[in-house]
Amino acid sequence: MQASTHLIKGNLEVKISKRRDLPCFREFKERKSTLTRNLCIRRGSICSGLTSGAVSMGAELARARDNVETVARSLIKFRSVKAQASGGDVEDLAPINPHETSTGTVLPFVGVACLGAILFGYHLGVVNGALDYLSKDLGIAQNAVMQGWVVSTLLAAAAVGSFTGGALADKFGRTRTFQLDAIPLIIGAVLTAIAQNVQTMIIGRLLAGIGIGITSAIVPLYISEISPTDIRGALGSVNQLFICIGILAALVAGLPLSRSPVWWRGMFGLAVIPSILLALGMTYSPESPRWLFQQGKISEAEKSIGTLYGKERVPEVMYELRTAGQGSTEPEAGWIDLFSKRYWKVVSVGAALFFFQQFAGINAVVYYSTAVFRSAGIASDVAASALVGASNVFGTVIASSLMDRQGRKSLLIRSFSGMGASMLLLSLSFTWKVLAPYSGILAVVGTVLYVLSFSLGAGPVPALLLPEIFASRIRAKAVALSLCMHWISNFVIGLYFLSVVDRN
Secondary structure (H helix, E strand, C coil), rough: EEEEEEEEEEEEEEEEEEEECCHHHHHHHHHHHHEEEEEEEEEEEEEEEEECCCCCCCHHHHHHHHHHHHHHHHHHCCCCEECCHHCEEEEEECCCCCCCCHHHHHHHHHHHHHHHHHHHHHHHHHHHHHHHHHHHHHHHCHHHHHHHHHHHHHHHHHHHHHHHHHHHHHHHHHHHHHHHHHHHHHHHHHHHHHHCHHCCCCCCCHHHHHHHHHHHHHHHHHHHCCCCHHHHHHHHHHHHHHHHHHHHHHHHHHHHCCCCCCCHHHHHHHCCHHHHHHHHHHHHCCCHHHHHCCCHHHHHHHHHHHHHCCCCHHHHHHHHHHHHHCCCCCCCCCCHHHHHHHHHHHHHHHHHHHHHHHHHHHHHHHHHHHHHHCCCCCCCCCHHHHHHHHHHHHHHHHHHHHHHHHHHHHHHHHHHHHHHHHHHHHHHHHHCCHHHHHHHHHHHHHHHHHHHHHHHHHHHHHHHHHHHHHCHHHHHHHHHHHHHHHHHHHHHHHHHHHHHHHHH
C-alpha cells in the first residue's frame, strides 16, 4: 500500500512515496504535519506563510527531506501576499519586505516626506496662540466671524488640495508632486507673515491650505509605497506623529507672544523653512518603485529599489510588483463607480471615519485651546496649549507601537471611549458649581486626556486604514473623497466654533 504527501509552492512539488513497512514511515507521518500553510489576517490583507519543523526521514528519505527544505526556503524568500479587497476584488499587494539591514536606508526618505506632515500640523496649529494678536493688528479683534474665516479658509482650500493631490501624484509622480506642492506652501507662508490686512492673510491661508491638502494625500501614499511590509503600520503612524510634532512646534513657537505681540508674523514665516527643505529633499529622494513600474519605467523602478533596499533586493521586489500587476486587470474606477452597489458601503466607511474623527472635536482643541484655557482662568494659556500638544505627540508614539499588535478596530473603540469620558470631565468642570474652584486645572486635565485618547486611535488609524480597505481600482479616488470629508468637517468646526462659544 502506498501513500503520498504533496508540498506545493507554485509549480514546485515534492512527492514522497513510501511503503507501510518502512521503519521511518510512522515518524514521517507524525512530523509532516509540522509543515502547514498558515493564513493570517493582518492590516486588511491575507498574508501567506509557511512554518516548518525539522524532518528526520532516515536514509531512504534523505533526498526527499532535502527537497522539502529547499521548498521551505523558497517559500519564505518568495512568499506573496493576497488581499481580499473591497467589493470582491482579489489583488496582490506585493509586500516590499526587504531585510532589516535595509530599513535604515528607507528611513531618511520617510523623514523627508514627513516634512510635509510637519507643515500640515504647523499650519493647523499656528493660529492657536497667534489668533488674538493677529486679530488686533488686522483690525478684526471684535469680529468672531472674520476670525473664524482666518482659521477655516485654510481648511476649505485643503479640501481642494486633497482632491487634486492624488491626481497630481498619479500624473507627475510622488517626488515631483512634493516639489510642486512646496510652491503654494512657501508663497502662503510669506503672505501670511507680511499681511497688513485680513484680505492678504486669507489669500495666504488659501495657498497654504492647498499645499497642506496635497500633502495630506501624498505623504501617507509615498510612505506606504516605499515602506517594508513588516514595519508599514509603524511607519504609517509616523505620518500622524509628525503632524502632531508640527502642531506642537506651532504651539511652542507661540510662547514668546506674551513678551513680543508682533511675533505672530515670525510664527507664520517659520513655515518657509520646512517647505524649502521638503523641495530640496525630494530632489534626492527616490521615486516610488510602484509608480515607476505602473508607468512602464522598469529600469528606473529597479534603480529606485536598489536605492531603497539594496541592489540584491531588486529581483525579488520586481517579482512582487509583477505579481501585483497580474492581480487585477480591471480599469481604474470613475467617480460614479464609488457610489455603485459594489463599492458604496466601503466608501461610506472611509468617509464616516473622518466625519466622526472631526466632529468628535479634536480640531476645536487644536485651533482654540488657548482661548478656552484663557476663559477658564488659566494664566499660562499658551503654555497649557503646548502641554496639550505634547500629550498629542506622546500618545501618537504609543499608538505606533500598538498599531500592529492591538488592531485598528480595537484602538478606535478605546480611543473614542476615552475621548467621550474626557469631554464629560471637561464639561462638568465648567457646569458644576461644586467644581468651580478647580475648573482651571480640570479643564487642562480633561483636555490633555482627550487629546491623549485621540492620539491613541482616532488620530492615526483612519489615514492608515483607508489604503487597506479600498480596492486598487478605487483607492486613489476613494481616499480623496474620504479626505474631502475630513476637510469639510474640519472647515465647519473651524468656522463656527468661536462664534458658538461667544454666544454662550
